[in-house]
Amino acid sequence: MPEFSELSVLIVDPSPGMRGNLHNMLSQSSIVKIDYALGAGTAIRQLAKKAYDIVLCEYDLDGGGANGQDGQQLLEDLRHHRLIAPDTIFIMLTSEGTDTKVIGAAELTPTDYVLKPFTVETLMARIGRAVDRRNALLPVHRRIAEGSLREALRLCLAGLDRQPRYATEFARLQAETHAALDEWPEAEMVYHTVLALRPATGWAQLGIASCQFAQQRYDDARIVLERLIGLYPRFMSAYDLLARTYQALGQDIQAKKVLEDAVVISPHMVRRLRHLGELAFATDDVGVAERAFRAVVGKARYSEFRSPEDHVNLVRTLVRKGDAAQAGHVIRDLERSLRAGPEVETCRALAAALVLDLAGSETGAAAELERAAAAARDAQNLTSQLRIGLVNACLQHRLDDTASTLVLDMLNDGARGITAEQAVDVFEKAGRHDLAISIGQRATQQAQDALSETAARLGQGEHRAAVLAITAAVRRTPRNVPVLLAAVQTILRQLDELGWEAPLAEQAAQLMARLRKLDPAHGALEHLAQQYSATQRKYGIAAAA
Structure with missing residues (x-):
């Protein structure tokens, strides 16, 4: 049994009684480095400042009500924003054993989940297994974190020989490291090796499909994913990749259908709902788009990483629907519920421009687009997708200089920028070959300047x-x-x-x-x-x- 006394634990639970019970259980096993968070926001702030070995998280962080984040949304934020290391042990505590809540928790790959009620022996057995596994894989995780991917591969091969108990875990890390190096054929071979020994391994089948997708073998990936979903109808990550595969094949309506099926099974994943909304909007299914974006705005409301772009997506959908009144309500909610800043101002102004366009006020819309562009220059966290949408809106209003400045800013953004090819493509798709030539020339000159x-x-x-x-x-x-x-x-x-x-x-x-x-x-x-x-x-x- 692993040594527990040096482990640090964060308990995330709104119930004082449950926090006390967990504290007593941990103390009985010599774990004394224990901190508490009453909800998702507190947990995120603590994890941003301090690393923990273990996170014990209640699923129903708001007691089953409609307010606040649940454990699944918290884990989604922590993974996406890399606030916990890959080797952090995250254990979900839940009373739900069969419904969509546990499906959602499982698809986000917590280390484990424990169904209540449980005994101290059950909890500590789960923690013991998780700690033993983490210790075995820790050298590989450290090399990956350092960027020493070749050394990580060497350690994976050594682990396969020396610790056969965790052979599949080492193989999985080996494949993922090859993928991080863009060595897709090598990664695919590792996944095939795993399947040869364990044919029913779902993550290895998903890994093969991911490698095929990366190599643009979309039909191969589609076949693998459809078979995988047939075998495991609740393997949610397979739905996400299958939707992307159908998109790559130019079959957006089929991709939308895949995501609709996934949302019925697991309705809480914000990023999947957002993707569904985008696909529905692209395929003119305004009803599905509105429902998806409303769900995103509602579910993300209590997230520490809430994005004003979700409001823009909902406004854009309502404008296409012709519902200016509801769009106006969404803009006012954006202004009231999000802290003022350049990201919020960019999104507010862009959303307002869309509503003014619907009302036929071209002058007012152009003025709001100029405000959006000015704010965007100071906004650090806007996606390229929103910025490109802003560029296209500016081009529609003949704000060519503003659009060109926005694209140049994206081209020179080291964190969230676009490539020269993408910059040219923005203008080509908008039918502005003249601006595409201009931006291409600027990119070529920048490359020459960089060489000099x-x-x-x-x-x-x-x-x-x-x-x-x-x-x-x-x-x-x-x-x-x-x-x-x-x-x-x-x-x-x-x-x-x-x-x-x-x-x-x-x-x-x-x-x-x-x-x-x-x-x-x-x-x-x-x-x-x-x-x-x-x-x-x-x-x-x-x-x-």
């Missing part, structure tokens, strides 16, 4: 600044062969002169792989590979098998 800056920085011995300059150019132009070549050369030079850094070395390897795909016959590839290996030998780094 990189050379200058290297000439001054500023290796890290040179790497920053050229990798920013790679993000903007990920298929530009001269930029990729310069990036690999610059990174290898830093590694050679300043010392080996595993994450940077991984980046160089990935860029070389991308360059090889784009130009397999490029004359510099062999030299770059030799230089990489020579630097490994220089610093005593074992080459990955």
Whole structure:
């Protein structure tokens, strides 16, 4: 049995009685590092400041009422915003054994879930198994967190031999690490190996479909996913990937139907509801879109990461429906219920412009779009999808300069930006070939400027600044062969002169792989590979098998 005394635990439960019972159970097993959160918001704030080994979370955080987040939505936020590490033990506590609540909790992959009532022996047995498993996998998780993916793969192979009890877990991490390296055929092979030993393993079948999807083998992925859902009708992640697969095949109506089926089974997942709303809107199913977006706004209301973009989606749907009054109510709810800031102002102004367009007030709509664009320049958390929607609205109102500025801002946004190809595509899809040419020329000039800056920085011995300059150019132009070549050369030079850094070395390897795909016959590839290996030998780094 694992040692418990050093474990830290966060109990998330609104009930003082249950918190006390859990505290007593943990104390009986020498666990004394215990903190409490009464609800999702408190838990998120605590987890943002402090890491815990274990989170014990009640599913019905509001006592079964309609207010606040439940445990599923909390876990969704924690996973999506990476507030808990992959090795954090998250155990859901629930009285529900068969309905959609537990289905939803299970699909978000908590470490375990425990049905109430339970004894101290039951709880500690579950915790003991989880801790033992975590300890076995922890070295791999640490290497992944450091960016040392090749070393993580080596540890996975060692774990398969030395700890056969957790062979499937090591294989799963091995496949996921290959995927993180864009090594999809290698990942797919690992999943097939798992299935050869355990044919009914659902996550391995999903993994194969994910690899096929990444390699644009959409029909293969569709067949695997449809078979998987036939075997496991409540394997919810399979529905999500199947919907994306149908979209990739150009079958949006079928994709919408898949998500509608999924929402009937598990109706609480906010991101799935949002995807359903987007598909329904794209296929002119206004009724489904409205219901989905209303559900998103309602379910996300108590989230610490609530997004004003959900209100815009609902307003856009109501405007298409012709319901200006309801759209106005949604805008007022946005203003009342969300804290003022550039993101909220961008969304408010864009939503207002949509309503004014419906009323035929072109001048008023254009003024609101200018306000939205001005606010967007200071907004850090808007999605590219919303920004592109704002660009398109500006183009419809002949606000060409504003639209071009917005696209340039996205092109230069290091965190949430778009590539040069995507920037050109925005204008091409809007029928503005003239602006597409202009933005393409700007992107080309930026790439040339980045190459010049990189050379200058290297000439001054500023290796890290040179790497920053050229990798920013790679993000903007990920298929530009001269930029990729310069990036690999610059990174290898830093590694050679300043010392080996595993994450940077991984980046160089990935860029070389991308360059090889784009130009397999490029004359510099062999030299770059030799230089990489020579630097490994220089610093005593074992080459990955």
